[in-house]
Amino acid sequence: MKYAVIGGSGLYKIDELLVTDRIRPTTPYGKISDDIVVGTFAKHELYFLPRHGVDHAIPPHKVNYQANIWALNEAGISGIIAVNAVGGIASNLKSGNIVIPEQIIDYTYGREHTYSDGTTEQVNHVDFSHPFDRALRHLLIEAVNKLDSSTYHIGGVYGCTQGPRFETAAEIQRMKNDGCTVVGMTAMPEASLARELSIPYVGINIVANMAPGISDEIITIDDIFQVVEKGNSKVLDIIRVMAKS
Secondary structure: OOEEEEEOOOOOOOOOOEEEEEEOOOEOOEOOOOOEEEEEEOOEEEEEEEOOOOOOOOOHHHOOHHHHHHHHHHOOOOEEEEEEEEEEOOOOOOOOOEEEOOEEEEOOOOOOOOOOOOOOOOOOOOOOOOOOOHHHHHHHHHHHHHHOOOOEEEOOEEEEOOOOOOOOHHHHHHHHHHOOOEEEOOOOOHHHHHHHOOOOEEEEEEEEEEOEOOEOOOOOHHHHHHHHHHHHHHHHHHHHHHHHO
């Protein structure tokens, strides 16, 4: 299997990745976020793409999701592990926890969200009932179970907002009422575009903070990066165990 990892906020490189190549394919949809770094991780080939660029210059609503997913597909990857920094909504979550979500609710708008944009011969209506690939997600869950840590949570609903601002307390209350357990800004349309190209796609969420209204603490990007930096090691543990299975 040839997996790709899409890094979210705070994950711009994988230090343990033994780099063999860097590629930046041209796509019909414009430029990708940054170089796709190719290398070996845990004795397996791995592709890495920082979603926001290595300098975090691309905000969530400006990420060229179409180009990124298209380029990874052209590279011949067999699955995508998407890493996202999120806010915690569910009461059982704490900062630094890792969540393997099961569902998505999309609150974004105005994003280029499909390859069926009127330029293709036929519209592709994909089944998106279960947005995360079940087989690949099962492998992630098996890896998490081997780690035996109470800081990992299986299941839940990722609510995807537009960003780049954080949400109001009222918006989070609405999302909680809708059933969301975490909130982020980047799972969509990334997940649905992968589905359109038949690429298995799963998410690993790092709870960087508790969402507005859930906690009264002021959210700062510096605080988020500190938590995410520690969470990245847990993410890599999952991928490392998964690669050995």
